Amino acid sequence: MKIKNILLSFALIVVFHVFTQAQKVKTEKEVVSGNEISNSDSLKETNILPSEKIYDDSWDTLYIRLSRHAKVSVNDSVILKLLTEENSNFYMPVPGKVISEFGWRHGRIHAGIDIQLNKGDSIHSAFDGVVRISRYFSGYGNIVVVRHYNGLETCYAHMSKRLTKVSQIVKAGDVLGLGGRTGHATCNHLHFEVRYLQEPINPRLVVNFENQKINSDTLIVSNDTFFHRKNISKKHTTNKSDFTVDKKGNYYYIKQGDTLYSLAKRYNTSVTLLCNKNNISEKSTLRIGQKLKL
Ligand SMILES: [Zn+2]
Structure with missing residues (x-):
């Protein structure tokens, strides 16, 4: 009789466990619905996830800011090669006029540079990399974030349409989406950000927007590079x-x-x-x- 009771209890525990796991999977699916999430494990297995070491394997496909496990400080200066033999191209994301600079705006940091465009203009990846985020945010609107092989990330916001999915490998010049004014935008433009270890840096340190070229083959990143950190x-x-x-x-x-x-x-x-x-x-x-x- 005792054994029967024990077996019955065990069976109940198993049934309960299976039920809760099923609920958990359902909840996770609900959270990511609407975003193109693909399995980044396959990328990790093939060892093509960019800058794994710099980001402690962190590959968050939902949020621009990374998990608390990621390294977020730059104690020494880091020299980043913008162009290497394997990743040798830069492509201007969109060839328009700069209409708003990086820096303080209305008492808050404007973390990128705004470039004028017409709705439907192609928006190109600046460098080779892998798409980390492709989703909609209420502020950014449709945004695509690409992580590059040197650890830099570039973000392309307010698109009318996204044409790339999470974990998609892109080359410099590949079309990521089409220009627009989704999210908080008063006109059609590209909000373009450059980030390193989740912190925004002035895109002008990388790109000469007037000549539509990169400033230099290398970028030196130190704590001083991070504008808003310095101000606090x-x-x-x-x-x-x-x-x-x-x-x-x-x-x-x-x-x-x-x-x-x-x-x-x-x-x-x-x-x-x-x-x-x-x-x-x-x-x-x-x-x-x-x-x-x-
Ligand atoms: Zn902007």
């Missing part, structure tokens, strides 16, 4: 006199020894951009205390 670092919060933020953006007050070149380097921008924003020429003499818009 102690360096600036404890010394407000040289750096203030207001609703319109960031201002810097010139100190002895500052040059346009040193400021451009420190704040991840270019001398040309600083001059344009402040309506000054590259040869202008800077006065101590002069207010510059960054």
Whole structure:
């Protein structure tokens, strides 16, 4: 009799376990519905997942920011090769005019650069890589995120249509989707981001949008590269006199020894951009205390 009871209890536990597993699978399917999720395990097995070591094997197909297990700090400078023998091409994502820069906008960071386009224009992958995300977000609209073999990631937002799926291998120049204004966008444009270890960096450090070429074959990434990290670092919060933020953006007050070149380097921008924003020429003499818009 006792054995019978034990067997019955065991059978009940097995039935309960199978039932809960089935529920779990159903829930997971519901969560990812609407997004093209494919099995990244097959990519891992064939060892073609880009930059596995840098990202501790993290391959999140739903969110741009990675899991807490990923490495998120750059303690030393890292030199990234933008072009290598195997991945030797750069392709301009869309050949339009820049209509909004990377940096502070309405008191928040604008994590990418906006490029004007017409609805339906092709949006191309900047470098070779693998699609990590292809989905819809309320802010980004239709977005495709590509991870490249050097660890950089590029994001293409507000598309009217996505033409690539998660885990799809892409070459520089391949069409990822079509331009549009889905999500929070007031006009048709491409919101283009460049990220490394989940942090946004100024796309102008990589791409010369006017010449439609990359700036250099290499990119040096260090903690200083991450614009918004710098602005929340102690360096600036404890010394407000040289750096203030207001609703319109960031201002810097010139100190002895500052040059346009040193400021451009420190704040991840270019001398040309600083001059344009402040309506000054590259040869202008800077006065101590002069207010510059960054
Ligand atoms: Zn934007």
